[in-house]
Amino acid sequence: MDLTETQISSTAIHDASFLKVYQDQIRLPNGNSSQRLVIRHPGxxxxxxxxxxxxxxxxxxxxxxxxxxxxxxxxxxxxxxxxxxxxxxxxxxxxxxxxxxxxxxxxxxxxxxxxxxxxxxxxxxxxxxxxxxxxxxxxxxxxxxxxxxxxxxxxxxxxxxxxxxxxxxxxxxxxxxx
Structure with a gap:
């Protein structure tokens, strides 16, 4: 089963020094779309x-x-x-x-x-x-x-x-x- 969620678009919501918050529109494995809130961190x-x-x-x-x-x-x-x-x-x-x-x-x-x-x-x-x-x-x-x-x-x-x-x-x- 393919579980991959594919990004359709990404909108930066907040950029705070080393943390960045995005609201992503994604395509689900079944073809439907959804949203994901993602925090990007440098590790x-x-x-x-x-x-x-x-x-x-x-x-x-x-x-x-x-x-x-x-x-x-x-x-x-x-x-x-x-x-x-x-x-x-x-x-x-x-x-x-x-x-x-x-x-x-x-x-x-x-x-x-x-x-x-x-x-x-x-x-x-x-x-x-x-x-x-x-x-x-x-x-x-x-x-x-x-x-x-x-x-x-x-x-x-x-x-x-x-x-x-x-x-x-x-x-x-x-x-x-x-």
Whole structure:
């Protein structure tokens, strides 16, 4: 069965720095037409960083849309043309006192494919060291938090970690801990 929906037209509704919202007219697989609201996003990279003491590097930051501070792995949006691996290294060094020699790709996924094309690239940091001198962006306020595997398990069980990218990365780490 062909499930392809084909764009007939697209109208920009809103252009806000890195997010763009479109109202698209589409042709459905059965030949009928419909509409889709789509958010275009440049994508993001995030990094699972484990210290030599076997603690995961997390950041606590206020997320306005949720009305609360969330505990997350370091992450950030891709600049135009930026390699996601370089973005992951940059975000780790900007948001925390840690840096890494390099990163290895774990996986990538769509954050909300029902209405957004954002792809998140998840990396594992290699050779993590507490030596970064970079600073967060001017509008970014973050607190570095280090958790052991047991603390992560407890925080997940208590719903203290509820960010999708973080849960995916941490489950990858925890599977290797068992």
């Amino acid at each position: 993001a990279a995030c990094v699972l960083a484990i210290t030599p003491e076997n603690q995961v590097v997390l950041v606590r930051q206020w997320r306005y849309a949720t009305g609360q501070a969330l505990l997350e792995i370091p992450a950030g949006k891709l600049d135009e043309g930026e390699d996601p691996a370089q973005c992951a290294l940059r975000e780790l060094a900007e948001e925390t006192p840690y840096s890494a020699e390099r990163v290895e790709k774990i996986l990538h996924f769509y954050s909300a494919p029902g209405f957004c094309d954002e792809v998140l690239h998840v990396y594992r940091a290699i050779n993590v060291q507490a030596n970064s001198t970079l600073q967060p962006d001017a509008d970014e306020f973050v607190e570095t938090v280090l958790y052991s595997a047991e603390q992560v398990r407890q925080a997940i069980a208590n719903n203290e970690i509820c960010d999708a990218k973080t849960l995916i990365a941490l489950q990858t780490w925890l599977m290797g801990q068992s």
